[in-house]
Amino acid sequence: QVQLVESGGGLVQPGGSLRLSCAASGSIFSYAMGWYRQTPGKQRELVAVIISGAVPTYADSVKGRFTISRDNAKNTVYLQMNSLNTEDTAVYYCNARNYNAINYWGKGTLVTVSV
Numbered sequence: 559q560v561q562l563v564e565s566g567g568g569l570v571q572p573g574g575s576l577r578l579s580c581a582a583s584g585s586i587f588s589y590a591m592g593w594y595r596q597t598p599g600k601q602r603e604l605v606a607v608i609i610s611g612a613v614p615t616y617a618d619s620v621k622g623r624f625t626i627s628r629d630n631a632k633n634t635v636y637l638q639m640n641s642l643n644t645e646d647t648a649v650y651y652c653n654a655r656n657y658n659a660i661n662y663w664g665k666g667t668l669v670t671v672s673v
Contacts, residue, residue, distance in 0.1 A: 560662050562652045567667030578637040580652030590655045591635040595648035642671045
């Protein structure tokens, strides 16, 4: 089992940038690591996912603006978010999925994009 703690959320103006971090309690090497987001009344949606040795996958809405990366030595996953707009406002959750398709979730960090 792995525990995940997100950080880096906050208030940013449209066009701005934020970097989210997800620190895991143990090794993430064998996990697919992802970022999801959710707004009130909507389902949680995939933002980006990264597997060791593979090309990351992104939602169409964030392609070219967000970058997911992982540092297995630090057991940490990052989400660099650029050119933020109001539609990016959401609670962002870190996810770890193991080879048995068991999912682990963090508690989330709020990103608010507003003037």
